[in-house]
Amino acid sequence: MSQTTTFTLDDLREIMRAAVGVDDGVDLGADILDTGFPELGYDSLAVLELTSLIGRRYDFEVPDELVERLTTPRSVVDYVNDRLVEARS
Amino acid sequence: MSGVVVTGIGVTAPNGVGTERYWAATLAGTSGIRPITRFDATGYPCALAGEVPGFDAARWVPGRVIPQTDHWTHLSFAATSMALDDAGLDPARYPEFAMGVITSTSSSGGEFGQRELAKLWSAGPRHVGAFQSIAWFYAATTGQLSIRYGMRGPCAAIAAEQAGGLDAIAHARRVLRDGPATMVVSGGTDASLAPYGLVAQLTTGHLATGTDPAAAYTPFDRDAAGYVPGEGGAILVLEDEQHAVRHRRARPYARIAGHAATFDPRPGSGRPGGLGRAVAGALDDAGLAPADIDVVFADAAGVAELDLAEASVLTEVFGPRGVPVTAPKTMTGRLYAGAALDVAAAALAIRDGLIPPTVATRDLADGCDLDLVLDRPREAPVRAALVVARGHGGFNSAMVLVRHDPFDR
Missing domain, CATH: 3.40.47.10 (Thiolase/Chalcone synthase)
Structure with a gap:
């Protein structure tokens, strides 16, 4: 457990900023864990891009159909951590 | 019948970004043709191009839109923003179905496509970004502008190579005459200065192969030897004349007469x-x-x-x-x-x-x-x-x- 890789909200924020983009009116630094992606200016295609980038970075595939269920940053963070735990077991 | 007038102009040109800068450079005979820098053109028979210098997409395009659009769309966003300012028009104050977007492109998102295709053959399909599905295609600029400004009236994308820049404006004139739209953002930009875009054009044999920026593209000259490709273009605000002059008290540049x-x-x-x-x-x-x-x-x-x-x-x-x-x-x-x-x-x-x-x-x-x-x-x-x-x-x-x-x- 000591070398557990966990995926945090900050990791997500960094990928959102660097690769998918953020509009001027959106403050990613705020408490966005349960904010819906549409409110963050992310449509389904942007969420797809976001999750496929994360998948490439941590080497797992995200099924396209799952993207509909990833509606908030929390759901993405939880999903990624589940996959990381899965990969280690 | 009310006419159709030009009330705003936005320019992203190799010899000037901004209408007045472009116009001053043009009147002064200042050329924007230079050696290609957007990619390493060593080994290509075409060495020169008109590139829009020092273009900063972040100044003109919302943060979320930049990674999902091509350079060609960024150039149109800049030109549209300038054209609306020039026309004194705030789209937020107009009914969304009274405004349309009709733009032209000939090569669409060639540079974006180049980047994603390079990922495909070098790293595999999982590395192709999701935005490839929308960034490259002809209607991307029209669609993104329509979303950006809430312009939900007549929208179209026209591809007719060089003729398309005029045909888009002509189509905008047509929809304004038909009504009920009273304002259409129209014109076109292109940005095909990537290997994939350039190689496609080389097949015509019409690209200039000269290396002297001052003498490579000399139309009507006895030594004419092809043309230099360029990027950028112009977006115009076209309006129903009554709307522009009576309602908005705008001062049109000109009327599109034929x-x-x-x-x-x-x-x-x-x-x-x-x-x-x-x-x-x-x-x-x-x-x-x-x-x-x-x-x-x-x-x-x-x-x-x-x-x-x-x-x-x-x-x-x-x-x-x-x-x-x-x-x-x-x-x-x-x-x-x-x-x-x-x-x-x-x-x-x-x-x-x-x-x-x-x-x-x-x-x-x-x-x-x-x-x-x-x-x-x-x-x-x-x-x-x-x-x-x-x-x-x-x-x-x-x-x-x-x-x-x-x-x-």
């Missing part, structure tokens, strides 16, 4: 090309005679047989040296859908009574008996201007702009 588009017959058919019919059709649509035209913005292919064909049409219609002819695109390269920039230049010529020059051309080729405005702008009242554009593959388009005078109609 247009015609034709298509060439099959090569080898022996039938004449369609350019003459396009010019005649545009004059007819404007209700003007050749003698009414004060300047022609030529297509200026820079390819001997195409130059001769265009010069023949112009001398047939206007007589030998019968009208001032100019090709400011000698300072930008050919911009494909960015030919809308010639429409912008025509509107500015009307405003200022100044015909911008053609640079680089020296000695007219035999048969090109044109009054070509060379090197320096020419002062002349410009009441009506004809803009000509040909798109590779057989497209011909001609547009007439006239000085806007509400009391003259």
